[in-house]
Amino acid sequence: xxxxxxxxxxxxxxxxxxxxxxxxxxxxxxxxxxxxxxxxxxxxxxxxxxxxxxxxxxxxxxxxxxxxxxxxxxxxxxxxxxxxxxxxxxxxxxxxxxxxxxxxxxxxxxxxxxxxxxxxxxxxx
Numbered sequence: 001x002x003x004x005x006x007x008x009x010x011x012x013x014x015x016x017x018x019x020x021x022x023x024x025x026x027x028x029x030x031x032x033x034x035x036x037x038x039x040x041x042x043x044x045x046x047x048x049x050x051x052x053x054x055x056x057x058x059x060x061x062x063x064x065x066x067x068x069x070x071x072x073x074x075x076x077x078x079x080x081x082x083x084x085x086x087x088x089x090x091x092x093x094x095x096x097x098x099x100x101x102x103x104x105x106x107x108x109x110x111x112x113x114x115x116x117x118x119x120x121x122x123x124x125x
Contacts, residue, residue: 004074011066012086016094018059023099025052078121085118 026032029046036043047053070079089111095101 004070004079007066007070007073008079008083008086011063011070012083012090014059014066015063015083015087016090018056018063019091020056020094020098021052021059022056023095025050025054025056027099028052078124082118082121085114085121089114089118 025047029050032043032047034040034043067083070083092103092107092111096103
């Protein structure tokens with residue numbers, strides 16, 4: 001396994017974890033509308049003091065560090081679609097497992113085509 005593959009793996013897994021934590025926190029907080037100026041400071045306080053949102057932001061930042069390392073060593077035209085596809089597929093399954101979200105037939109069909117695209121990208125690099 002190459003260094004880039006390891007970096008992509010950690011970037012994707014940490015990125016998915018961050019998104020799941022963010023969503024878990026926002027399910028606790030409720031709907032946030034940043035366009036409501038009168039409640040903007042209260043909303044920021046709610047966001048920053050929720051342990052899940054804070055953890056999600058921290059994990060997203062760590063995933064970004066992995067992403068920067070990936071970009072410094074690979075072609076953007078290969079690495080971005082590869083990471084985005086893996087993130088999408090992984091996030092659908094993680095959402096099902098950790099957030100009890102449903103997966104419909106269209107998502108499964110989309111996952112299949114994205115997976116084929118990922119295989120083609122991996123083969124071409």
